[in-house]
């Protein structure tokens with residue numbers, strides 16, 4: 001994601017609605033999450049916020065693992081299904097039972113967004129992490145321990161724009177220890193995928 005993405009989304013505010021089939025397409029952050037997942041994923045896999053389903057597809061095809069891709073955006077769940085992934089419409093982890101997955105991956109919407117500058121379409125849902133950038137990360141971390149089977153791993157993409165230290169503090173509060181798996185710096189942000197395991 002870049003600042004340009006946000007500006008582009010904002011300019012389209014009045015023309016786009018939630019009925020328009022806008023879906024986040026694979027970008028650098030998707031590639032980093034896939035790289036980490038191909039290294040760390042095991043067992044039953046859930047990708048939260050699957051977007052186009054590309055990351056989930058890599059895991060299913062390259063690692064041969066049962067992989068579910070879920071997203072709040074129904075157009076995303078449909079694109080995931082078109083890639084052969086089991087695509088589910090879901091708000092974060094709400095429909096899943098306790099201990100359901102051995103690996104949970106999430107490239108969250110993480111851009112800090114001015115509340116006066118929201119644009120109300122699916123691209124906002126894909127990019128905006130609210131004022132702090134962490135408004136989806138917080139409830140995700142609060143609940144992910146419930147759906148994670150013993151010995152499971154969470155792969156969470158974090159941007160420096162979201163506040164790396166603040167995310168680490170949330171991770172610790174949720175009872176996990178974090179270890180960086182892959183990291184890459186771009187002109188405006190550094191992206192890190194953390195592997196989280198129960199402390």
Ligand SMILES: C[S@@+](CC[C@H](N)C(=O)[O-])C[C@H]1O[C@@H](n2cnc3c(N)ncnc32)[C@H](O)[C@@H]1O
Pocket residue numbers: 024025026027029030031033048049050051052053054055070071072073076090091092107108109110122125126127136
């Ligand atoms: C940055 S995109 C990542 C897409 C894809 N995983 C990738 O890496 O290319 C974030 C995704 O999270 C989804 N999302 C936003 N809020 C969500 C929620 N409450 N529950 C599930 N998915 C959500 C968005 O629709 C979007 O597809």
